[in-house]
Amino acid sequence: MAEEHLASTADLPPDVPQPNIFPLSWRAESAQVAKLEDIWKSSRREYWDPEALAWSTFNAEAYSIEQREAMAYWFTLLSVFDASAPPVFARALTRTYELHEEDAVRRAFFSIERDEQNHEQFCGMAIQRLTPGGPLDREPATDLGRRAKRNAAWLYHNGGRYWNGYSSALPRYSLAVVFSAFLMGETAAATLFHHMANHCEEPVFQEAFRHIGRDEGRHMAICLTLMERDYPKLSPEERSLVTKQIRAGYVFLSGVLFEPPEEFWDLPDDFIATQHEIEEVARSAGFGVASYDEKRDNWQRAMLNVKGVLDRYDIPFPAIPEIGIAGDEVGDIRPEDIIPIF
Ligand SMILES: [Fe+2]
Numbered sequence: 210m211a212e213e214h215l216a217s218t219a220d221l222p223p224d225v226p227q228p229n230i231f232p233l234s235w236r237a238e239s240a241q242v243a244k245l246e247d248i249w250k251s252s253r254r255e256y257w258d259p260e261a262l263a264w265s266t267f268n269a270e271a272y273s274i275e276q277r278e279a280m281a282y283w284f285t286l287l288s289v290f291d292a293s294a295p296p297v298f299a300r301a302l303t304r305t306y307e308l309h310e311e312d313a314v315r316r317a318f319f320s321i322e323r324d325e326q327n328h329e330q331f332c333g334m335a336i337q338r339l340t341p342g343g344p345l346d347r348e349p350a351t352d353l354g355r356r357a358k359r360n361a362a363w364l365y366h367n368g369g370r371y372w373n374g375y376s377s378a379l380p381r382y383s384l385a386v387v388f389s390a391f392l393m394g395e396t397a398a399a400t401l402f403h404h405m406a407n408h409c410e411e412p413v414f415q416e417a418f419r420h421i422g423r424d425e426g427r428h429m430a431i432c433l434t435l436m437e438r439d440y441p442k443l444s445p446e447e448r449s450l451v452t453k454q455i456r457a458g459y460v461f462l463s464g465v466l467f468e469p470p471e472e473f474w475d476l477p478d479d480f481i482a483t484q485h486e487i488e489e490v491a492r493s494a495g496f497g498v499a500s501y502d503e504k505r506d507n508w509q510r511a512m513l514n515v516k517g518v519l520d521r522y523d524i525p526f527p528a529i530p531e532i533g534i535a536g537d538e539v540g541d542i543r544p545e546d547i548i549p550i551f
């Protein structure tokens with residue numbers, strides 16, 4: 210018989226080899242648990258359903274086909290970040306179980322997972338109503354739509370590279386370092402959705418952006434709470450990893466918050482010019498995409514907020530000359546350095 214049957218020879222089983230995926234414990238030890246429990250409660254109170262949005266008020270025909278294609282492109286760009294969020298956070302959630310994290314921390318990650326699934330679902334619903342068929346399969350109706358589809362294909366190519374890098378990188382980092390990367394993403398997301406909620410004129414989109422912005426604010430609060438718990442005891446090596454992760458976050462998230470830098474992003478030469486044209490058409494539809502200057506200012510403000518957090522823990526900030534922030538040089542960012550999540 211190949212399999213051992215220990216129960217017939219021993220009164221109690223041997224110790225389970227560790228680390229084991231599930232903890233069978235519900236630790237609540239740190240001073241931050243109370244705050245995490247409050248955030249958990251608000252995540253349940255503020256839960257929303259993408260299907261219950263006021264879709265009945267939405268009339269795609271009110272927009273020209275070019276405007277529809279332009280708005281669908283923006284949601285596609287967003288999806289490169291938001292559609293990777295559920296699998297990416299699922300990995301992080303699994304990690305909290307492997308590490309036998311406190312019960313409230315596991316639930317915090319679960320709440321993020323559930324929210325991100327909503328964000329992804331909403332992107333899909335918006336694209337499907339604007340341009341039925343999906344960004345990579347549908348036949349575009351206009352010249353701009355054709356160029357938008359080509360841009361989308363390149364964005365998707367980069368999203369795939371991000372996923373490969375993330376999957377291989379995550380197990381190498383402590384959860385504390387991972388929080389700094391997540392904080393970047395959550396700060397970026399909160400910034401973007403607050404802008405869109407305030408500038409987009411289509412009521413159903415506005416409503417969704419308000420919900421998503423509030424979710425992202427909660428995710429930010431989770432990261433900040435965990436940093437409060439773990440950052441006072443960071444090792445010097447972890448500190449420099451955090452500095453590098455902030456720069457990685459800037460590089461990766463600039464793809465949606467600002468403009469994709471050449472570092473990491475593998476895109477054709479006319480990509481940005483095409484995107485500007487598309488954004489202009491979306492703006493003419495009252496979609497409220499930020500202008501170049503607004504994006505730069507929003508992103509700079511968001512990065513300075515993150516800097517304020519790192520300063521509190523005496524962690525050096527990376528140089529981000531693109532938006533006028535001086536700091537430590539961290540060298541080139543490679544795909545396997547990139548673990549931020551949107
Ligand atoms: Fe999100």
Ligand SMILES: [Fe+2]
Pocket residue numbers: 321325394395398424425428551
């Ligand atoms: Fe988020």
